Amino acid sequence: MKKINLKPDLKLIQHQWGRGLGLATVIGISLSALNLGAGAMAQRVVAPWGEGGYNWIGDYNGDGKADVASALPDGRIVVRRSTGRGFSITAQPVSTPWGSRQYSWARDFNNDGRTDLATAREGNLYLHLSTRTGFETVSIATENRWGEPGYNWVGDFNGDGFLDIASALPNGDVVMRLFDGAAIQLETWRVSTPWGGSEYNWAEDFDGDGVTDLVAARDSNLYFHRSTKTEFETETIVSPGWGESGYNWAGDFNGDGLMDLASAFRGGAMKLRLFNGSGFDEENWSVSTGWGGAAYSWADDFNGDGLTDLASAQEGNIYLHLSNGEQFDSSTVSTPNSWGQGRFNGTGDFNGDRKADIGAAPPDSSDAIMRLSSGTTFEITNWPTSGYLRPR
Numbered sequence: 223m224k225k226i227n228l229k230p231d232l233k234l235i236q237h238q239w240g241r242g243l244g245l246a247t248v249i250g251i252s253l254s255a256l257n258l259g260a261g262a263m264a265q266r267v268v269a270p271w272g273e274g275g276y277n278w279i280g281d282y283n284g285d286g287k288a289d290v291a292s293a294l295p296d297g298r299i300v301v302r303r304s305t306g307r308g309f310s311i312t313a314q315p316v317s318t319p320w321g322s323r324q325y326s327w328a329r330d331f332n333n334d335g336r337t338d339l340a341t342a343r344e345g346n347l348y349l350h351l352s353t354r355t356g357f358e359t360v361s362i363a364t365e366n367r368w369g370e371p372g373y374n375w376v377g378d379f380n381g382d383g384f385l386d387i388a389s390a391l392p393n394g395d396v397v398m399r400l401f402d403g404a405a406i407q408l409e410t411w412r413v414s415t416p417w418g419g420s421e422y423n424w425a426e427d428f429d430g431d432g433v434t435d436l437v438a439a440r441d442s443n444l445y446f447h448r449s450t451k452t453e454f455e456t457e458t459i460v461s462p463g464w465g466e467s468g469y470n471w472a473g474d475f476n477g478d479g480l481m482d483l484a485s486a487f488r489g490g491a492m493k494l495r496l497f498n499g500s501g502f503d504e505e506n507w508s509v510s511t512g513w514g515g516a517a518y519s520w521a522d523d524f525n526g527d528g529l530t531d532l533a534s535a536q537e538g539n540i541y542l543h544l545s546n547g548e549q550f551d552s553s554t555v556s557t558p559n560s561w562g563q564g565r566f567n568g569t570g571d572f573n574g575d576r577k578a579d580i581g582a583a584p585p586d587s588s589d590a591i592m593r594l595s596s597g598t599t600f601e602i603t604n605w606p607t608s609g610y611l612r613p614r
């Protein structure tokens with residue numbers, strides 16, 4: 223979002239496919255249906271989605287349009303590549319196991335412009351690095367020291383361009399897995415302040431120096447852990463007033479290239495913490511509409527102006543809050559009340575116009591319901607999944 227380069231803006235397109243508390247549900251047809259044609263030539267089949275938490279929005283082929291990768295229970299990774307008007311599917315078996323969803327990430331770990339998949343299970347990290355045609359799997363043995371769910375963060379904590387994983391342990395140790403493109407160097411960094419609840423910590427490059435920092439919110443304090451590339455330097459800032467779980471978002475809400483935090487409260491009040499390079503300027507913003515569920519509320523740049531906006535869906539309404547840098551300009555977009563369950567909705571720029579769209583995987587279809595942003599409204603359209611899947 224802050225670096226101008228020729229690579230697509232992954233920040234915009236690699237949000238996880240939804241989040242929240244929806245029950246894990248297999249979407250699409252049953253897997254047994256895929257075997258009906260065993261022995262036949264490759265045939266056209268309807269492709270299922272992964273279980274909740276195993277579908278990830280990202281740009282797996284680096285063409286600037288968001289795709290969806292799904293890990294299926296049968297061991298295949300299915301990628302729906304966006305054509306701009308639908309999805310073209312490919313599948314690839316992988317022989318390594320998956321960690322649980324809180325230990326699985328879709329990010330561009332090796333910095334080649336294509337989103338990769340990583341999953342941690344016990345003492346192993348499995349990296350599925352995107353190639354031109356699929357994934358190349360790298361198994362890396364590492365210690366079985368991970369944070370609790372919600373306390374493992376991906377970022378470039380040492381600034382070498384490759385994404386790392388930081389795992390916070392309750393005793394103040396932060397296990398750093400520093401990835402260099404091929405291997406992982408294990409280090410332990412220390413913090414002496416508490417972490418926030420699992421939805422109250424953010425790994426972002428707040429100060430824009432190319433190195434990911436950590437921010438934790440707890441009670442009336444904000445703990446800013448600035449990475450020096452070799453350790454965290456912690457500053458404790460008194461800053462009361464946080465939204466309920468799931469209603470605090472990181473983004474660049476005033477477009478100055480520095481990451482900020484936005485917290486929403488019942489009744490429409492909002493608190494913005496705008497990072498100014500050394501600290502956070504607190505401002506009171508507000509919205510006039512309600513909020514949908516936390517799993518249906520997203521921070522992304524819906525009109526492509528570089529300022530992070532908010533959108534929240536509640537049944538047949540999308541409450542769109544476009545940041546103008548000083549406030550949100552709010553509008554309500556009417557839309558059919560058809561959504562995926564909590565983890566089957568997510569934002570990304572699926573058609574490559576740099577405006578974030580909302581994708582939904584409804585429980586009874588292998589196609590996706592896309593809401594393509596025009597900048598001021600969302601055009602709803604069905605995106606079919608086409609292609610051939612060889613029966614496993």
Ligand SMILES: [Ca+2]
Nearest residue numbers: 378380382384
């Ligand atoms: Ca790194």
Ligand SMILES: [Ca+2]
Nearest residue numbers: 474476478480
């Ligand atoms: Ca900012």
Ligand SMILES: [Ca+2]
Nearest residue numbers: 523525527529
């Ligand atoms: Ca915007």
Ligand SMILES: [Ca+2]
Nearest residue numbers: 571573575577
């Ligand atoms: Ca778009």
